[in-house]
Amino acid sequence: MARDDANEIGDRGDEREEGLLLTPATLEALFRQSYRSIVQALALAGGDLAAAEDATQEAFAQAWVSWGRISRYDNPGAWVRRVAINKLHNAHRSRLRGEAAVQRMTYEVASVPPAEPESDLVLGLQRLPYKQRLCAVLYYVDGLSTAEVAQAMAISQGSVSQHLNRARTALRAHLEGTA
Amino acid sequence: MTIDERIAAELRRRSPQVDEHLAWDRIQSAAAKRRRGRAFRLVPISVAALGSALMGLILFSSFFSGPDLASDPGSSFLGTWVNSDTDGSIQTMTIGSQDDAVEITVHDVFSSVCSGAPSTMTGTGRLEGKRGLVIPAPVLTCDDGSQPVAMSGPPLEDPLRNLTFTHDPGTDTLTDNIGAIWVRVGGNGPNPEPTVSGMWPQSSLEEVREAQRLADAGDPGYTWQVDPELAAWAKEAGDAEIVTRFLRDELGWEEFQWSVGGHGGSSEETSAGLMWATESVFIRCAPGLTNPLYPDDPAGGNCAPTIDEYRYETVSLRIAQLGLQGPSGLWVVSRWVMLPPSDEPMTHGEESFSQRQIEQMTPPSDAEATALLEAFLQARIDGEGAQEFLSHPADGEIPLLFATTTGASYETSEIELLAGPVWPLGDMEFEVRLFAEGGETVVVQFIEVRRDDTGRLVLVYPSGSVPWQTATTENGMTVAMAELYEFLDGEVTFEVAQPWDGSFAGWEESPTMTTLHLDGTHEERLVVLADPRPIETGCVHGPAPGDAEALARSLMSDPDLEAAEAVAVHIAGIEALQMDVMAATRANLCEDVGVPEVVAGGTATGLEPGQRMRLYLIDYPGGSAQVLAIAIIAPEDRFESVIEAATPIVESFEFHTD
Numbered sequence: 001m002a003r004d005d006a007n008e009i010g011d012r013g014d015e016r017e018e019g020l021l022l023t024p025a026t027l028e029a030l031f032r033q034s035y036r037s038i039v040q041a042l043a044l045a046g047g048d049l050a051a052a053e054d055a056t057q058e059a060f061a062q063a064w065v066s067w068g069r070i071s072r073y074d075n076p077g078a079w080v081r082r083v084a085i086n087k088l089h090n091a092h093r094s095r096l097r098g099e100a101a102v103q104r105m106t107y108e109v110a111s112v113p114p115a116e117p118e119s120d121l122v123l124g125l126q127r128l129p130y131k132q133r134l135c136a137v138l139y140y141v142d143g144l145s146t147a148e149v150a151q152a153m154a155i156s157q158g159s160v161s162q163h164l165n166r167a168r169t170a171l172r173a174h175l176e177g178t179a
Numbered sequence: 180m181t182i183d184e185r186i187a188a189e190l191r192r193r194s195p196q197v198d199e200h201l202a203w204d205r206i207q208s209a210a211a212k213r214r215r216g217r218a219f220r221l222v223p224i225s226v227a228a229l230g231s232a233l234m235g236l237i238l239f240s241s242f243f244s245g246p247d248l249a250s251d252p253g254s255s256f257l258g259t260w261v262n263s264d265t266d267g268s269i270q271t272m273t274i275g276s277q278d279d280a281v282e283i284t285v286h287d288v289f290s291s292v293c294s295g296a297p298s299t300m301t302g303t304g305r306l307e308g309k310r311g312l313v314i315p316a317p318v319l320t321c322d323d324g325s326q327p328v329a330m331s332g333p334p335l336e337d338p339l340r341n342l343t344f345t346h347d348p349g350t351d352t353l354t355d356n357i358g359a360i361w362v363r364v365g366g367n368g369p370n371p372e373p374t375v376s377g378m379w380p381q382s383s384l385e386e387v388r389e390a391q392r393l394a395d396a397g398d399p400g401y402t403w404q405v406d407p408e409l410a411a412w413a414k415e416a417g418d419a420e421i422v423t424r425f426l427r428d429e430l431g432w433e434e435f436q437w438s439v440g441g442h443g444g445s446s447e448e449t450s451a452g453l454m455w456a457t458e459s460v461f462i463r464c465a466p467g468l469t470n471p472l473y474p475d476d477p478a479g480g481n482c483a484p485t486i487d488e489y490r491y492e493t494v495s496l497r498i499a500q501l502g503l504q505g506p507s508g509l510w511v512v513s514r515w516v517m518l519p520p521s522d523e524p525m526t527h528g529e530e531s532f533s534q535r536q537i538e539q540m541t542p543p544s545d546a547e548a549t550a551l552l553e554a555f556l557q558a559r560i561d562g563e564g565a566q567e568f569l570s571h572p573a574d575g576e577i578p579l580l581f582a583t584t585t586g587a588s589y590e591t592s593e594i595e596l597l598a599g600p601v602w603p604l605g606d607m608e609f610e611v612r613l614f615a616e617g618g619e620t621v622v623v624q625f626i627e628v629r630r631d632d633t634g635r636l637v638l639v640y641p642s643g644s645v646p647w648q649t650a651t652t653e654n655g656m657t658v659a660m661a662e663l664y665e666f667l668d669g670e671v672t673f674e675v676a677q678p679w680d681g682s683f684a685g686w687e688e689s690p691t692m693t694t695l696h697l698d699g700t701h702e703e704r705l706v707v708l709a710d711p712r713p714i715e716t717g718c719v720h721g722p723a724p725g726d727a728e729a730l731a732r733s734l735m736s737d738p739d740l741e742a743a744e745a746v747a748v749h750i751a752g753i754e755a756l757q758m759d760v761m762a763a764t765r766a767n768l769c770e771d772v773g774v775p776e777v778v779a780g781g782t783a784t785g786l787e788p789g790q791r792m793r794l795y796l797i798d799y800p801g802g803s804a805q806v807l808a809i810a811i812i813a814p815e816d817r818f819e820s821v822i823e824a825a826t827p828i829v830e831s832f833e834f835h836t837d
Contacts, residue, residue: 028415031203040194049195057202061209099620127782130696140187141194171186 041142045134059084081152124174135163287317293321314342315577388500391509394704406833409505416459421510436465462491462537479602493536495517519644542600548607549626556592568638577640578651578658587615608642623652668801674831703821709804711778720779725758727796739766739775755797762786791818801836
């Protein structure tokens with residue numbers, strides 16, 4: 001697992017020009033490196049691929065606009081990931097508010113996964129409490145370290161370890177058919 | 180393989196397929212809009228892909244109309260027209276007359292339906308009224324002898340049938356039914372813009388093939404058109420030599436930049452294998468001049484307009500590999516359009532930055548913006564009139580508008596400019612601080628000052644760069660704001676505040692079910708459900724009962740549940756039934772859900788061992804449902820505290836039925 005890739009992007013000091021906006025090429029590199037795994041993780045966590053795509057793309061768009069600032073962070077990838085998670089939450093709330101929300105319902109219904117999950121492991125994932133589920137997909141699907149999961153979820157690394165331990169126990173049971 | 184590796188492998192195998200090809204383009208577009216404001220909506224990728232596929236499929240459909248050809252066969256319809264289709268190549272259409280009929284011939288240098296080979300379409304048309312021409316049955320053939328094949332959707336003949344054209348005498352252009360514009364070649368119409376031009380530096384596919392041969396042989400006159408980085412998506416179009424040479428050599432622009440200050444355009448691979456770079460809009464900058472209206476803006480400060488104080492010469496162009504694709508393939512400008520000016524003011528919408536000549540707006544002065552903000556903050560201190568300053572009624576929801584969380588009125592305020600004015604629309608981002616209780620309490624919010632479509636300065640909360648959740652703090656703590664949730668098309672509303680939050684999970688949401696979680700946990704949740712259906716033997720979902728009492732009786736008789744006697748309560752002034760439910764000791768598990776379900780709703784309405792559910796059943800007063808259920812679920816040891824936490828939500832329910 002390439003868990004330090006995002007750090008490598010964030011630490012490319014040689015591509016920086018002091019006081020100037022950086023070329024978005026570094027952002028595009030981050031996109032090529034992490035977009036797919038972020039979307040997959042959030043889609044598994046939320047069960048809605050379109051919503052995960054929207055949230056992740058909006059996060060990258062926001063990063064683009066403020067890239068001069070965000071690119072100076074230690075880990076811009078973690079920032080994008082965290083914003084995507086927040087936007088997924090917000091999008092969900094927005095879908096339940098106002099006329100726009102009502103209009104989107106039709107689309108959302110179409111994107112809700114089948115009632116019967118495809119596998120025991122996915123079923124097990126869906127039964128996990130939200131934080132355990134998000135920890136699990138960020139760790140197993142997005143390939144983050146526990147420290148990076150903690151950063152993305154704005155919780156302590158100890159909490160991540162607890163969530164992951166519980167998730168691992170539950171998922172292992174499903175994987176081995178003992179759930 | 181460790182258990183972690185096994186879980187990771189299985190979950191990744193089960194992960195959905197993600198299409199990156201359109202995503203980066205959408206991000207660019209969203210970034211362009213976001214730079215000017217926070218309000219934007221990304222089109223779901225599936226819709227965008229569908230639109231693209233449809234455009235590709237009907238790329239030969241064309242419509243035009245004009246003077247009555249029957250009476251004026253030598254009219255302005257006749258001649259040669261060009262159009263750039265969605266795969267980036269150029270179509271050329273010749274219209275001639277033969278006796279009373281009109282004949283068309285359309286050549287496409289790169290036809291997706293011919294796997295990239297050139298194609299020719301011919302047809303005989305008839306006039307429809309004074310402005311319409313219909314080609315009932317055009318025939319499309321691939322020049323290499325292959326059979327044209329639709330990439331998706333209906334057979335190719337369907338979208339080609341009854342092609343129709345409309346003529347705009349004002350611009351002397353033809354527009355087809357999907358909005359593509361055909362421009363007369365060599366035309367001198369009353370309004371020659373937009374000017375669409377063809378390939379550069381080669382002008383035909385044959386020339387591209389010959390140039391490719393020479394480039395392959397190392398001819399430096401052509402090797403510069405080869406750009407492996409661009410083909411590998413490692414470079415943006417704005418950095419590609421084909422673009423910079425085109426802008427400098429062909430258009431004569433000494434200085435230029437992407438319309439929103441960056442570089443713009445990423446390469447993509449089409450379903451037909453064609454490599455192209457997405458449509459990019461570039462503006463010409465006056466050489467050596469600082470932008471007088473935005474001298475300090477990092478994106479626009481060094482790009483002064485060239486037409487007048489506000490307007491930029493603007494070109495939209497696309498680059499593509501029309502012959503050999505991949506790292507060794509030649510890149511050409513496959514189309515370019517000088518975008519026309521518009522009488523309408525620039526807006527924050529995408530179309531302002533992709534379909535018209537770019538204009539910059541006069542930025543608000545510090546004094547203007549400050550005066551507006553100070554008036555707004557004074558109104559908040561005064562306790563009235565502050566809503567009028569906000570740009571949209573929904574923004575009236577700005578938290579702590581007139582007082583702190585403890586109800587203390589504001590006494591003084593400060594503002595601080597964080598960013599802006601941002602070129603080219605002049606948005607400004609401020610942090611405002613409101614003080615109460617002698618300065619003991621400080622409320623901080625992020626607010627944007629921008630011009631609306633009429634040019635009036637307005638306030639937008641929160642500013643675009645700040646997450647919604649953290650846009651208001653009180654003494655450093657994020658302030659939770661109750662949100663209005665709508666259910667059943669707005670017939671039911673209720674308010675939700677942190678730490679309650681909407682479910683993250685798609686399977687817990689539908690138009691007839693909404694799930695809230697407490698503190699992000701799954702164990703502690705509140706579910707709103709329309710027409711709940713009881714679970715019958717074998718985990719079959721039974722029919723929806725006719726009223727709340729019938730459902731309560733059904734639950735009480737369910738052997739898998741331990742349900743207390745229902746008692747009468749009121750929800751939003753309406754009589755309801757309240758009952759507590761737990762799973763029976765030896766309850767049957769529904770295989771799909773893994774736990775006993777109380778009513779149909781999957782895991783959201785299932786009960787784990789040790790969990791209790793408080794159920795409110797309401798005879799729904801509207802026509803959209805018969806019964807509305809509110810279920811609060813929590814572990815037994817936390818049940819009362821969760822009920823208490825859910826009380827404000829339950830008490831906020833309102834029914835908006837006639």
